[in-house]
Amino acid sequence: MTDVNIMTGGPHENLSDDWQQLAGEWIGVDRGTLRLVKAGIKPILAVGDFDSLTASEFQLVREHVQKIEQVPSAKDDTDTELAVKAALTDFSADKVTLVGATGGRLDHFLSNLFLPLQPRFLDDIERIHLLDEQNHVDYYGPGTHEIQPLPGYRYVAVINLTPVTDLAIVGAKYPLKPWSAAYPYAWASNEFIGNEPFTVSWTTGQVAIIYSRDRIGQKVDN
Known part of the structure; x- marks a missing residue:
């Protein structure tokens, strides 16, 4: 089984205490990539427009992540959607866990909660999970x-x-x-x-x- 965890940029206080112990590989989404790097985790992919990072922060990401997919800010897919698509398609993940996908902005949370209902992800809906400090979805x-x-x-x-x-x-x-x-x-x-x-x-x-x-x-x- 291939597990891929996706770290998004949600508030740190909403992360589960043991998120670093999750089995599998990691994909970083925008500022979530910096969180992984600072935790000593080397993601297999970083994706996003990275407009939430300063120049020095993005340089740190470039120094620690081999594969970076930088995309325009104006696009049809969210950064998280691109990460889920990569996990399922490029890395053939059997299990995809979104971390840091709750808390903070309500529109971001609802976008992540309803993401598996999109027709392109529907066949893989049972592979997708959300995890935060108090909830497992x-x-x-x-x-x-x-x-x-x-x-x-x-x-x-x-x-x-x-x-x-x-x-x-x-x-x-x-x-x-x-x-x-x-x-x-x-x-x-x-x-x-x-x-x-x-x-x-x-x-x-x-x-x-x-x-x-x-x-x-x-x-x-x-």
Whole structure:
């Protein structure tokens, strides 16, 4: 399996504490490349317009990254979209994890959250994941899926990002009988029963499974 992690330029405080321990190669997106270089990680590719870097910062990137794809600021694709495309096409990634893709500007976050729904990425939707300090996001297409507990995450949400048909949850703390809607909806704050997996199924639509945990230092539940 080929894992490719993509470091974007989101706020540092939103990064998971163990992001540097992620297995696989790295692609840097714009200022995210500088974050990798400063962490001692040599990305296999850097992509972006790099307009967020000073001249000296970009020089540091050039000294540590062998392959840099500098693109114009005005273009059809975002830098992150170009990075995901490269991970799937050029590096044949089996798993793509976006890091630093949440927090900060809401438009950037929503662009990243909905990125796997684009027709060009839809066939690979289950390969794409998002990770930050409090959340781990997986994507699924129609079918029956067994959702396994993830250590460190108490809560799990089932969110249809598109219209959905016959969405059902079996074996979780809060089950759901087959349900259909023409609009996105978040079945949030569900939980596993012990360490047992639960099953989610639906016939049409795209669904995100979001594992989440409360902020670090919180002593009681919300």
